[in-house]
Amino acid sequence: MDSELTHSAQDYLEAIFLLADRQGLTRVKEVADRLDVKKPSVVSAIKALQKKGLVVHQHYGCLELTSEGEELAKDIHRRHQVLFRFLHHILGVKAETAETDACRLEHHISPQTLALLIKFVEFTETYPERDKTPKWLDSFQRFAATGEAPPCLDRASGECRCK
Amino acid sequence: MDSELTHSAQDYLEAIFLLADRQGLTRVKEVADRLDVKKPSVVSAIKALQKKGLVVHQHYGCLELTSEGEELAKDIHRRHQVLFRFLHHILGVKAETAETDACRLEHHISPQTLALLIKFVEFTETYPERDKTPKWLDSFQRFAATGEAPPCLDRASGECRCK
DNA sequence: GAAAAAAGTTAGCCCTGGGTAACTTAATTG
């Protein structure tokens, strides 16, 4: 059993996971629309996932993840979410762009980088206070938006004026 | 003239740029070794770059970027560098991994994200003082390395203890 | 300067992952 998933296989897996209704079912058409590909592309991608035992699909019927497929999909989605939060909440990339970038980046990131990115997102979301934007991030966002030096800093000396 | 460069074309362009000696010349072999591909792959990639007027290459001879090719290569490399600095200096990804990740990520990032990432790197490298690690980054790096809450923060309250 | 080694090239293969056209099955509706 070839356990390696291609990039596109991961996209399909994640999409099926996200589209599943309460009964865990979705449809070829849904997947095609979501990923912006044509139905035959979905069908052939699903054949591959089926062969690996990650998806169940009877002819002309619904799609369903196996439990193994669901585990993988959750993992893929977790990665995706971290990237999205980093891009959108920290860098300030607009939601739509962050979404598509996250989608493309998630396949090209090493485990080490992912782990550190998770820590980075966790760090900024947790300190100094949960769900409160840290001062430095606030400074950065102002800087990014206006090009202004951080408000509590003197540009010339680089010294903090608000000790 | 098809002006769009494929991902791999960008890699080749950047590699040629970085390998060029003082006379701006390099060799198929060099490129192949650097990108970890075989020579025939280089040859066919170069044919495409040649057709777009980005590279000059005579049979059995040296490779050289045209000025247009060099402009593009510099731009590609700038992107690469920003990513590397973000990954290595900010997140703390080890240099080797940061290098390969940067190489892979650079093709999958939107202009908006790149622009913000540049600002982010610039911000952390400039404030509060040029080339001095900001306090928050220091906190993050300790947190990433040890899992400890930032030293100047009380984890329970989230309040800063060192006002 | 001839023989060996290294570099470059060509031809042809393979896999990924998209697409269209044409067909079949299922669902909807008058």
Place this chain on the structure above:
DNA sequence: CAATTAAGTTACCCAGGGCTAACTTTTTTC
């Protein structure tokens, strides 16, 4: 329940981008 429409499928095709094997040219070296 027959006709229409929508969904799913199949059989192709195409481009990107790598590879190997075999050949040619250039460079080295004895």
